[in-house]
Amino acid sequence: MLISVEIPESAEAARAGLQSGALPLGGGTHLMARLNDEAAGDLRLVSLRKAGLRGIHVEGATVVMGAATTLADLEDDARLGYLSRCVRSIASPPVRSLATVAGNLFVPQPYGDLAAALLALDAELDVLGAGGARREPLERIVTGGLPAGELVTGVRFTAPAPGTFRFHKASRRRLNSGSIVTVAARITVEDGLVGDVRLVLGGLGRRLIRATGAERVLLGAPLTAETVARAAEADVIEPVGDAYASAWYRARVYPVHLRRALLGA
Amino acid sequence: MPSTIVTLTLNGTERELIARPSTTLLNALRETFGLMGAKRGCAQGGCGSCTVLLDGRPAVSCLIPVVTVGGSTVDTIEGLADGDRLTDVQQAFVDHFATQCGFCTPGMIMSATALLDRNPDPTRQDVTEAICGNVCRCTGYEPIITAVLSAAERRRDAPQSPATAGL
Ligand SMILES: Cc1cc2nc3c(=O)[nH]c(=O)nc-3n(C[C@H](O)[C@H](O)[C@H](O)COP(=O)(O)OP(=O)(O)OC[C@H]3O[C@@H](n4cnc5c(N)ncnc54)[C@H](O)[C@@H]3O)c2cc1C
Ligand code: FES
Ligand code: FES
Numbered sequence: 001m002l003i004s005v006e007i008p009e010s011a012e013a014a015r016a017g018l019q020s021g022a023l024p025l026g027g028g029t030h031l032m033a034r035l036n037d038e039a040a041g042d043l044r045l046v047s048l049r050k051a052g053l054r055g056i057h058v059e060g061a062t063v064v065m066g067a068a069t070t071l072a073d074l075e076d077d078a079r080l081g082y083l084s085r086c087v088r089s090i091a092s093p094p095v096r097s098l099a100t101v102a103g104n105l106f107v108p109q110p111y112g113d114l115a116a117a118l119l120a121l122d123a124e125l126d127v128l129g130a131g132g133a134r135r136e137p138l139e140r141i142v143t144g145g146l147p148a149g150e151l152v153t154g155v156r157f158t159a160p161a162p163g164t165f166r167f168h169k170a171s172r173r174r175l176n177s178g179s180i181v182t183v184a185a186r187i188t189v190e191d192g193l194v195g196d197v198r199l200v201l202g203g204l205g206r207r208l209i210r211a212t213g214a215e216r217v218l219l220g221a222p223l224t225a226e227t228v229a230r231a232a233e234a235d236v237i238e239p240v241g242d243a244y245a246s247a248w249y250r251a252r253v254y255p256v257h258l259r260r261a262l263l264g265a
Numbered sequence: 266m267p268s269t270i271v272t273l274t275l276n277g278t279e280r281e282l283i284a285r286p287s288t289t290l291l292n293a294l295r296e297t298f299g300l301m302g303a304k305r306g307c308a309q310g311g312c313g314s315c316t317v318l319l320d321g322r323p324a325v326s327c328l329i330p331v332v333t334v335g336g337s338t339v340d341t342i343e344g345l346a347d348g349d350r351l352t353d354v355q356q357a358f359v360d361h362f363a364t365q366c367g368f369c370t371p372g373m374i375m376s377a378t379a380l381l382d383r384n385p386d387p388t389r390q391d392v393t394e395a396i397c398g399n400v401c402r403c404t405g406y407e408p409i410i411t412a413v414l415s416a417a418e419r420r421r422d423a424p425q426s427p428a429t430a431g432l
Contacts, residue, residue, distance in 0.1 A: 002287040005330050025333070029310050032289070032328035036308035045286075047333040072322060092398020094376060095310050097322035098329065175397035 002035055004044045008051055015128045015151045017046040024048055024151055026068060026103030029095050030111070048100070053153055056080070064156045067102035067126075071114065074101070082160055086117040086167045086184070092176045102152040105141065109206055110179040110244060115142065116202040117167055118155060119210065120184035126154035142208050164188050168261035170203075170253065172244055179203035180245045181254050183261035187218070194218045194227075204239045204250055211235045214258070225263060232258045271335040275300075276344030282331070290326040290334060291315045294341060302342035302371040306400070313399030316372035317341045323379040325398070342371035345378070353423075354378050357416035358409070365403035373399045377413045387417055 006022065008014045018024065022044035025031055034040050053068040058079050065074070074080055074087045075096065090096060090104070090113050104114040105125075115138070123138040129150040138155070146152065166185045171177035182202030188195045197218045201209040213234030221227045232255035239250035259265070268283045275298065282297045291308075294300045294317070306312035308327045315327040318340040345352045351359070354377050364370040373396060380387055380395035387395070392413045401409065 002330060005286040005332050007333055007335075025330075028328045028330065028333075029325075032330070033309045035287075036289075036327065045330070047330070049333050088394070091310070092313065093379070093395055094313055094316045094323040094325045094372075094398045095328075097319065097324045175394060 001040075001042055002045065003042050006044075006046045007049065008046060011051050011053060011128055011151065011153045014046050014048055014051045014053075015130075015149075018149045018151060020044060021148075022046045024102070026100030027070060027095075027098035028103075029091065029099045030103060030107045048102075048151075053102075058159070061159045062156065063159050064154055065101050066154050067100065067152045069101045071096040071099045071101070071104070074114075082165045083114075083117060083167075086113055086169070089113055089167075089169045089171070101155055105138070105152065105155075106146070109208070109240065110182075110203040110242065112202055112208060113169060113179060113182050116182050116184040116200045116208050117165075118157060119208055120167075120186050120198050120200040121157040121160060121165070122186070122198060123155050123157035125152050126156065127151070128153050139210065160186050161188070166261050168257055170257045170260075178242075178244045180250055181257040183258055185261060187223075187262065189223050192222050194221055194223055199231075201235075201237075201254075203244075204237050204254060206240060209235065209237075218262075223262065225259060228259050228262050229255060269332055271331055273331075273334070273336075274338040276340055284331045286330060286332060288331050290317070290319075290329040290331045290339065293331040294326060294339075300341050300343050304368055304371065306368070311398075311400070312369075313372045313376065313396075314369055316375045316399060318375055318379055321379070321382070323376045323398075340375075342374055345374070352378070353419050354381065354413065354416045357412040357419065361408045361412035361415060363404060363408040363412035369399055369401040369403075373401065373409060377409075377416070380413070381417055381420060385417060385420060387414070389414065 006017045008017050025045040025047045048068040053066040055066045056077050057064045071087050119138050124135050127134055127136050169182045170180045179202050184200045187197045197215050199211040199215050201211050214231035217231040217234045239247040241247040268285050271284050272281050294303050303317055304314040306314035310325045310328050315325055316323050317326045320337050358364050376396050376399050392410050
């Protein structure tokens with residue numbers, strides 16, 4: 001049961017509101033669904049809707065998104081065309097108009113498709129804690145979590161050069177379905193050889209996976225079906241089974257979807 | 266935490282309610298305002314039968330604590346027709362047999378209305394994407410897609426009567 005909802009009007013007031021053990025509420029598309037499930041316990045929330053954390057700023061190649069920016073805001077922004085495939089693969093329009101960027105970073109797998117894209121883009125988070133504001137690599141938060149009482153206020157990353165960002169999500173249905181395998185990558189190819197690569201997998205573990213083994217295989221190699229097949233063998237993939245797909249199926253089809261993500265076929 | 270007073274612009278009129286922290290927008294619409302169009306199907310964001318327009322955007326009202334949206338504009342299916350005069354989207358649903366049991370229809374029409382207000386010339390793919398969060402157990406979706414495309418066509422031919430005229 002939801003026992004309190006604060007609606008602070010600044011990020012600092014929101015952070016202060018978390019001290020009582022309350023959780024930040026973005027769009028509520030994960031938290032409220034859990035609460036509506038009768039089994040959920042008592043919860044206190046601090047809504048970020050009016051805390052001034054919504055908006056997208058692009059300066060040169062630097063992109064900064066407020067934590068409470070909605071997925072619909074991203075979808076509408078022509079400057080973020082490279083994220084459109086990812087965003088439109090998430091839920092449905094009436095969910096995306098509520099769902100926030102920061103909320104996506106903390107939902108359990110197989111959700112977190114935007115988080116996969118942002119991790120591939122090596123995003124940094126603006127975090128507000130008791131000791132003030134600081135920046136943290138998203139990668140650290142994905143592995144270690146965010147300390148209780150702290151708040152993400154923004155996400156920043158360098159926009160990928162044209163043609164260097166890949167996103168591919170395999171799901172049960174073409175639209176509005178959780179991930180079976182999500183592949184997000186930033187990859188540059190020079191003279192047929194992979195010059196730089198950052199590869200992230202969703203749907204294949206309890207957390208997002210940075211596929212460092214596959215990255216090592218790809219780096220400096222020709223971007224061919226043969227290389228990608230070897231890359232798909234390079235990481236330990238221990239997927240989870242759920243209503244979307246069994247663990248066995250996910251492991252089985254991962255190489256296919258890595259190939260589709262990197263080679264388009 | 267005590268109840269608080271929340272103000273909404275609901276179907277064009279300013280309305281107030283006293284809400285507990287746990288009151289969702291959907292509950293407020295149905296139980297306080299007696300607007301039964303939006304339905305509680307799943308309460309998980311998955312079926313779309315509770316879809317309303319929040320500040321002009323389609324949104325699942327079952328996942329919104331109403332206290333967080335004070336000051337917002339909310340439009341529901343009840344606000345669309347002008348007396349007996351249906352909007353173009355509503356009329357197209359009737360003409361194309363796009364409703365059977367009717368449980369999904371209010372949410373479906375709000376999603377379709379939101380689409381046409383932003384994109385007057387949608388492709389079939391645009392329509393499918395716009396209603397992908399609205400589950401229909403009866404129609405098989407085809408009549409719904411046809412209805413939305415035909416409403417768009419009719420609106421292009423008669424641009425003086427937008428679906429949300431009167432909102
Ligand atoms: C029908 C349906 C389908 C879905 N399909 C997908 C899908 O395909 N892919 C996908 O990725 N997701 C999917 N989701 C999950 C969810 O909608 C999204 O992940 C969304 O981005 C979550 O954001 P939110 O703001 O609604 O999160 P909330 O529910 O508000 O919060 C989620 C978590 O993040 C924490 N949090 C929120 N904001 C902050 C902050 N600023 N700082 C620190 N912690 C914070 C909350 O405390 C909570 O633990 C789906 C959900 C539904 C209901
Ligand atoms: S009742 Fe809200 S989406 Fe199903
Ligand atoms: S008409 Fe019955 S659910 Fe759509």
